Amino acid sequence: MDPEVLIDYFPRYAEAFLLTVRLGFTGIFIAFVLGIVSAFFMHFKVPVLSQFFGGYIEVFRNTPLLVQLFFIYFGLPKIGIATSAEVCGAIGLGLLGGSYMAEGFRSGLDAVSVSQTESALALGMTGGQIFFNVIFPEAFTLSVPAIVANVIFLLKETSIFSAISLMDLMFTAKDLIGLYYNTTEALFLLVVFYIVMLIPVSVAGNLIERKVRYKMFGA
């Protein structure tokens, strides 16, 4: 391994790293919102909306992100829905993640026992108060392990962005290998940057999981 090559490549990887992280977290944010909304409709069996989101969850959970991105990026423009690669990446990741997050949140909501709602009703709380002050916090706590696993999964999935020619870490590595043939250095930096991105998230996730396990209540 040639240290000079590593130094030479470093800025390009750093730039790609920032893009990956930015798109990754945008996608995860979309996934979070979408997941909570769909889990809400699914859990309370809201007519029409629960069927719609149920269908969405099944479709996106059972297809690969690569295929989803190809469809959104290359297919949709043909019927007049064109977006930039960055927006596509974030939306694609958000849609995929939303379906996984929804399952996580829903199992959390389902696990909150009925007696919690009944007790809250007996205390004279309104429907909104019960959901936001009692059910949601408990369900969220119960879903933490699933959320952590999904966040890591989604950050890993960002490597697929390279397929729609976003200059992410994967694309940079492939590009550099093709241009200069310094395969070892290019792959080494690729692994290092993914470790730098994923290990802190994984460690933080473990800490949060441990913390909420002690605070578990009402389950």
Next chain:
Amino acid sequence: MGFEVLLKGSNMARLLSGLGVALKISLISVLISIVLGVILGSIMTLKKPVITFISKFYLEFIRIMPQMVLLFLVFFGTTKALGISMSAETASVIVFSLWGTAEMSDLVRGALSGIPVIQYESSYSLGMTVGQTYIHVIIPQIIRRMLPLSINLVTRMIKTTSLVMMIGIVEVLKVGQQIIEANRKSSPNAAFGVYATVFILYFLVCWPISILSKYLEKKWES
């Protein structure tokens, strides 16, 4: 809308055979993963420090790395570092088996260590031999715990193998690309129809499998 391209000539058949390529790779990898995963998972329950350390390192590394990175490491890395030139198919089977084995072994370890000691002790006190205990008591319970999760692994494997087009294997997406390129003049909107079809094909393959997995999980929950 571009669906008409698929009716021309043997385009649909080509697309399906592309899907077959991806499914073949996932099937081979799943079979290897199950065998190696069961072995590794059982070894991990022995709690030997060295084995625990090595298997933990292997598990963590494989699980933290995106599969695409692993694919590149094996496909391009080995060629450069070891001078072995392997086909893209071999590289992808190796990568997906490494990944599947990691996932599978963790499931096996979890299932094995989840069985309370009482189960073994009760069987022995009933006069069963070690072999009988495993065949009649332990293994049936493990299969019930493992089967839904292993079936789930199959759908994850199928979804992951779509990545092989990135190292140049001609699978369903690549065939789709070729069809779109070849018909650029006659049907400029082919991209919509072809990619929508690929999308639907993947869904039709994975959906029944995940329904089966969910059904078994519910049935054996207790």
